[in-house]
Amino acid sequence: MNIITNSALTVVTSAVLASAIITPAQAADPLRVVYRASSYVTAVMEAAEAQFESNHPDVDVVLEPITASSRDYATKVALMNQSASTAADIIYEDGFSVTADAAAGYLENITTRVESWEDWDKFNSAAKQNGTSFIDGEVYSLPLGTDTQGIWYNKTVFAEAGLPTDWQPSTWAEITEAAKTIKSKLPDVTPLNIYVTKASGEASTMRGLLNLISGTPGSLAATFMDPADNKWVIGSQGFRDALTFLKEVYDDGYLVSNANLQDPNLANLIAEQMLPEGSVAMSIDGSWIWSRWTESGNAPWDGWTEEVGIAKIPTQNGEAPGYTSMSGGWTLAMSTHTPDKDLAFDFLTTAANKENSLTYAMLAGAIAVRDDLMTNTDYLTENPTAEFFSSLVQYTNFRPALEIYPQVSSLVQQTMEAVTVGGESVDDALSRYDSQLTRMAGRKNVKGAE
């Protein structure tokens, strides 16, 4: 009797286990929107949600903000995309991941849809690249904003150190010189912020390293990735010089403390606290950080338009065209797993309509990607830096949107961290970079510098 009871129980247990394994996950009815949490993205998504739900009263939009570093955000979203039951319908996506995620089959091709969308012509063509796959040239994502980079500096600190308040370096050495002056005159001030660690994620690659190597002879094609044959470059002088520059400014004590460098929140700390209070004199940073200082920003700063200077990033030794910059920007895509593609695309166009794009550009401090906004007087008066940063577009570079870029970017961050906080020699770090890059891209996709 006991045996029979036991066996019966066993059968029931096994059946329960089996059914747990076999039962397919329920299809997600609501439209799930995943994005990296921040006040400005939340504001835009909530506005889009309200507009969308008033047009589609039967559809429930569920916002799923993810609080994570940019690296962890990308990993989390990639893991969600592994299965139809966990993938979100709408994905807020950094432009540099679009090619990789399109190739992985995570993002839906929206080329024909955007072509029949009346607003598409209003998007400027450089920004459109940000949502386009480098491999097939098809559109996978709608650009929400773009950016350029400069050197932000606190004029009060510069004046105290006896430096000009209309400062514009023309070589890397002039940046170091200014840092040296500040360090000797104002020992309590950190002269320079450059993002150099894994903790700062993509900011380190793009704002830290690429802003430097794009200003070395031959620019990114000779130092990083050659678009002529799509090969990654190893052993270039420009790359070595940039790492050496970073190591020198670190070793000379011009950068913020190790603890700050290892803090994933450093970018916010710089923009909202250290630069305004003058504990950091200058920062190589993106065109959007002013948005934190407006009345509705996280760190309102009344006199910022008077107290902040912005310089162009010089090339290494002042080589033509004299200055350089990098551009990127976030985009909005829909998942291949979303059941109702028309509905999902409707959400995309709602989120990227003129009104929401304006909100995004204002709150995020982004350079607007819609031409109908670049003439908008509200936008231009609200963003006094728009003209300056738009003028950098002539010098700007885009990140190679190859599908392994996100991986290479992680590797770059590790290499930068190794030569600075890690105390390794440039030679050791470079040789590991070369072998790992070869590992990632495959031998046939890598070439030595010419």
Place this chain on the structure above:
Amino acid sequence: MSAGVRGAGVVSSRLVAAISRVLPLVPATLMIVGFFLVPILWAVYASLTNQGLTGAAARNPVFVGLENYIYLFTDSRTWDALARTAIFVVFSVLGQNVIGFTIAYARQRASNLVQSLVTTVMIIAWVVPEVVAGYLWYSFLSAESGALNQFFGFFGIQRQEWLVTDPLAAVIIINVWRGCAFSLLIYGAALQDVSAEVLEAAEIDGAGTFRKIFGIILPIIRPVILINVVLTTLATLGVFGLIWVVTAGGPGTRSETLPIYMYTQAYDFGLIGYGSAIAVLLLSLGMIASLFYVRLFNIGDSRND
């Protein structure tokens, strides 16, 4: 006729008995196959492909044979991570066992109140989840606001960047701190089995404390030592969360052990196939270590007979 029916009845009842004997094993077997064997086999398979987290290799992974392993063993980063793992494991195991035993030995001769106090404190350290323990140590050691530096600063001693100067030593100390309680419990129990008569006899023969420990106690509890070393080794080989929270393998790669290396390759660099190859390497190391210890343990057993 009736014999035939009886025969069939016997057969069927035997069959029922056999099934009812095997059936209770089914859930456990399913569990082991589903949650242990299948993932291992999947990892071995994935390690032979170029499976990625994103890009075309995520959609259509290609079989690449032993390419991942060739890269793995020719890359100096692997050997560096292996060396760090070895240092991490050896010193963690050594530290946990020596300190665990010492405290257990000392505790035995303390008053009841002290005994229960020590046990409680040690167990709290052990029960705290590793992420929490890691975070506590991070805030204790970190340079700017760390408690240790504030304490030193109070006495005018120069601040140290503990997690930058020697990150590997820092994570070893943290891991020893956390793991001691386990060894303490094991050795505490083992010490109670060492009979008082034997120790008394040794004392009469004139053995000092040192002699008693090395000549009497340790040989008697040798099987326990072996088991404890096996358990702590295997637990230490897989430590990930603690290191990840405190240093994330950095700065650079200076505290990157194999589990951290595996995670970095698989989820930061998106190389799932390559990460799986590292996982297989880690698994093999664990199996080799346990086989080695099991063999040592068997020899110990047969000598006891």
